Amino acid sequence: MAAKKSPEELKSIFEKYAAKEGDPDQLSKEELKLLVQAEFPSLLKGPSTLDDLFKELDKNGDGEVSFEEFQVFVKKLSH
Numbered sequence: 001m002a003a004k005k006s007p008e009e010l011k012s013i014f015e016k017y018a019a020k021e022g023d024p025d026q027l028s029k030e031e032l033k034l035l036v037q038a039e040f041p042s043l044l045k046g047p048s049t050l051d052d053l054f055k056e057l058d059k060n061g062d063g064e065v066s067f068e069e070f071q072v073f074v075k076k077l078s079h
């Protein structure tokens with residue numbers, strides 16, 4: 001498991017990747033992929049794919065992950 005990150009670190013990670021393209025407050029699937037590959041590669045070693053993760057996080061189905069939706073991911077990390 002990756003070293004635990006503080007809420008502040010997670011927020012700055014979210015902002016860094018969300019700002020790469022399109023809406024700077026929303027993570028696209030591509031941005032989520034870059035974020036997970038760079039910061040949490042261990043999450044992609046299990047059976048769940050990035051598609052599964054993205055679907056799980058994008059609760060309102062608008063094709064992007066808001067910081068609020070990202071909290072589910074944060075909770076996953078703390079388990």
Ligand SMILES: [Ca+2]
Nearest residue numbers: 018021023026
């Ligand atoms: Ca974005």
Ligand SMILES: [Ca+2]
Nearest residue numbers: 058062064065
């Ligand atoms: Ca969404």
